[in-house]
Amino acid sequence: MQIQDASLSEETQKRYLNYALSVVTSRALPDVRDGLKPVQRRILYGMHRGGVRADGRYVKCARVVGEVMGKYHPHGDSSIYDALVRMAQPFTLRVPLVDGQGNFGNADGDGAAAMRYTECKLSRAAGELLNELDKDTVDFRPNYDGVEEEPVVLPARFPNLLVNGSSGIAVGMATSIPPHNLGEVIDATIAVIDEPDLAVKGILKFIKGPDFPTGGQVISTKRELEDVYTTGQGSVKVRGTWKLEEPAKGNPQIIITSIPYAVERKTVVEKIAEVIIAKKLPVLLDVRDESTDETRVVCEIKKGTDPQLVMAYLFKHTPLSTNVQVNLTCLVPVKGASGEVPAPERLDLKAMLRHFLDFRMQVVVRRLGYDLKVVQRRIHILEGFVTIFDALDETIRIIRKSQNKADAAEKLMKRFELSAEQVDAILELRLYRLAQLEINIIREELEEKRKEAKRLQQLLSSEAARWKLIRAELLELKTTYADRRATKIVGDANEPEYDAEAFIIEEDAFVLLSQQGWVKRQGSVKDLASTRVREGDAVQDVVFGSTKASVAFFSNFGACYVCRIVDVQATTGYGNPVQTMFKLADGERIVKMLSFDPRQLDVPPEIENAPEPQPPYALAVTKGGMCMRFSLRAHREPSTRAGRKYVRLTPDFPKGGDEVVYVDVCRGDEKLACATAEGHALVCMADEVPILAGAGKGVKLIKIDDPNDAVLGARLMKDSHAPLVLEHENGKTYEITVWTHLVARGNKGSELFKRGRAVRVHPVEPTVPSLEEKG
Structure with a gap:
């Protein structure tokens, strides 16, 4: 063993950079070309190679996971299965790439069953990412042990990165790309083909905004969306949708029909239940989850209640309204000394479409070149068949007089000036193909192949013609896979905003603060001596006011904490420690409590720009x-x-x-x-x-x-x-x-x-x- 002296700081930096690069390029970030992370790409390729196609039968997920782990992705079965499950969940991907059978989890946050119980196969949409693999359209590289080969990128036929989105955390960077509607993305891609100078603002005429599989509403304005897609980062305001049902008997019901993306339905129900239990919204009586495959959360309200105000409260205080972060960071091919290597880059919307189209042009050129070679090889064979048919009797005589196949091949090549490939095909030809009708079929095929070769050569010689071909293929995909938008774009919704006082039942109350810092609200106080406090404690301050008024707590550390009187727990017991209502430091205590009810102390609003x-x-x-x-x-x-x-x-x-x-x-x-x-x-x-x-x-x-x-x-x-x-x-x-x-x-x-x-x-x-x- 040879020992070398090395600087600890330099070695640490070098190894950490290697680790960071590995995480960025081989784990966390998707490629702009096919929109897939390495583990996703390897799963789809493994299923494709294993014959688990959309038109085939389902197989155990454990079989797929084992195949992928053994050949392409040696990072543990749980990471592979988790990625496979996500690609099969219709509430995670806008266009699922895996067709799952069994329990693959749900929007409530329940996980999938173990891989030995679930089955899967490729979806039809996944086939559009893989079908051109066999035509030399992309480069391959050795797998982790050099025994197998895997594609560097899949020859995707649609912008999968925008359609299905992606999220991941690397070292020093992250990505969060929301899903979009396939039809809108294809329309925008075609628009960029037709008008290469189209700006992001023009593209947003086609892509209205994110289209989440869970539905909901995007309430960000057009200007906000334009800023997000121009800078490649920002946030999109998303909230659930609802409707009002008024049954013939009973109270009116608010039906929540969709929830924001990546929010678990059970979390929403739990938060609403907490509001009801704490009586923070007295007009909200009950909540229950009646969801099946479709979301249906029922919120029962009192008669005569404005449902708009109830929803304004729920949007503010529950996950029914959230901000979805957007970070359009992905791996982008960069021309380097050793070919195209991916590097992380934050892109705008146009750049993402442009990179896909450039890649699509490369794939189409390689596909056309491959098809032309196949057609030319077939033409070459067919020309050999036609040649020997014109001298069929002589050909048979030469073959009969030959010593063996090699001798016959040599004599035919010399006599008719044929290539070895042609002669080999002739010698493998079945005798029935020498019939007159079969020869006519061969001649017709030769004519068709020559026309096909001419068409392919014209496409390869004309960039404009190739763009027309790409355009036509995109339109075909739109016809096959596009569906209606799931998420509505409403912009700045003109609805009432949350008003904290709208749901407070106005009534007079007393607030009592003890020397040990316990606070409570009571409807009346007859005798302070009989007021219930903890042993050794005593009442320090008593104030009164409307439940809509504010009460202020001044601490010994120079901080003033203010809440509405209604927010103080109503009880005849000890109450709650002030620390449960506010974030007090160690040793901090309340030295004075004041009510800002006008009957006790009138505190008007601040006057802007007042001189003193x-x-x-x-x-x-x-x-x-x-x-x-x-x-x-x-x-x-x-x-x-x-x-x-x-x-x-x-x-x-x-x-x-x-x-x-x-x-x-x-x-x-x-x-x-x-x-x-x-x-x-x-x-x-x-x-x-x-x-x-x-x-x-x-x-x-x-x-x-x-x-x-x-x-x-x-x-x-x-x-x-x-x-x-x-x-x-x-x-x-x-x-x-x-x-x-x-x-x-x-x-x-x-x-x-x-x-x-x-x-x-x-x-x-x-x-x-x-x-x-x-x-």
């Missing part, structure tokens, strides 16, 4: 002694699970960073009081705190010099309000009122005690707000 933040305002105080006011209008609408920032905290504050300790509505005429752990108290006018236009760090409320000190709590107060109560570790309490410790903002404040530390600020006891008056 508009009221109402809220005020926040942090542990580090910072404070700020901000407009609540920015938090009026429901937020995402991640919430919206209202404060930017100081990360370098001692003891684990800063956090918000107090948030409340500020009308500007209050006094702001705060107290620290080291016993400093300060009261200032609330209007001294500036109003920030966005989330910021704010200004200094109280000066903190000791790194062990921090603000424990704060409160906005008026003369009639109860004092802020600070509790010492020895149990003693200190009251901070609006008449004491009043100084300018930013000072150290007054010292309440000399020794020890305060442990907490007493929280304000929550009260049940009135349904009639603003709080």
